[in-house]
Amino acid sequence: MSAGPIAQIGQRPLFEPDWVADNLGLIWAATVEHLYLTGMSVGIGLVISLGLAVVALRWRATYGPIVAVGAVLYTIPSLALFAFLIPFVDRTTNAIIALTTYTLLILVRNIVTAIDGVPAEVVEAAEGMGYRPARRFLEIELPLALPVIVAGLRVATVTVIGLVTVASLLGQGGLGQLILTGFRIPATFPTMIVVGVVGSVILAVAFDLALLGAERALTPWSRRKAA
Numbered sequence: 443m444s445a446g447p448i449a450q451i452g453q454r455p456l457f458e459p460d461w462v463a464d465n466l467g468l469i470w471a472a473t474v475e476h477l478y479l480t481g482m483s484v485g486i487g488l489v490i491s492l493g494l495a496v497v498a499l500r501w502r503a504t505y506g507p508i509v510a511v512g513a514v515l516y517t518i519p520s521l522a523l524f525a526f527l528i529p530f531v532d533r534t535t536n537a538i539i540a541l542t543t544y545t546l547l548i549l550v551r552n553i554v555t556a557i558d559g560v561p562a563e564v565v566e567a568a569e570g571m572g573y574r575p576a577r578r579f580l581e582i583e584l585p586l587a588l589p590v591i592v593a594g595l596r597v598a599t600v601t602v603i604g605l606v607t608v609a610s611l612l613g614q615g616g617l618g619q620l621i622l623t624g625f626r627i628p629a630t631f632p633t634m635i636v637v638g639v640v641g642s643v644i645l646a647v648a649f650d651l652a653l654l655g656a657e658r659a660l661t662p663w664s665r666r667k668a669a
Contacts, residue, residue, distance in 0.1 A: 552594025
């Protein structure tokens with residue numbers, strides 16, 4: 443009788459530093475792919491969400507349908523969405539499209555909520571100074587709403603970093619590919635699994651802190667107000 447996965451894991455130590463040292467190139471390539479898929483998905487999602495948010499703010503009746511569609515896309519299981527897109531696009535595009543859809547609900551709701559949260563007296567003052575709607579949005583409302591928008595961006599980014607590992611089933615999973623390979627090879631290889639999991643967690647924390655730092659740098663007035 444063949445040994446099960448648990449018995450196989452016991453045949454090797456949980457972490458082998460020598461393997462890591464000998465495979466830094468592989469780990470780096472997986473990390474770069476993880477970063478690429480995350481950056482493309484969140485970046486495209488942010489652009490689309492900004493456009494949808496502008497539409498929702500301009501024509502309020504569209505907000506409900508936009509959020510409803512975003513909610514449907516968000517609730518579709520990632521594996522089902524990846525599988526659905528396979529016949530239509532290549533693996534990388536498949537992963538980016540699927541991952542982008544998971545950002546839309548988070549970002550659209552945050553952007554609209556953030557803009558709605560701008561004090562009415564500030565908007566009225568801008569209108570009194572002659573600001574047209576587009577200029578008022580870009581120069582007044584958007585900067586003041588930035589802390590809330592970035593908070594949503596942080597949630598979306600961490601979510602996508604976690605979901606990228608699922609794309610490993612398409613051969614496009616970045617660090618998730620290490621996790622999958624660690625389970626698939628004849629004798630389960632814990633080191634690859636540990637490197638993939640820990641690497642994904644480090645990326646999530648690093649991105650979250652980087653976005654928090656960017657928010658504080660771009661909104662110095664919010665720090666002064668908190669102080």
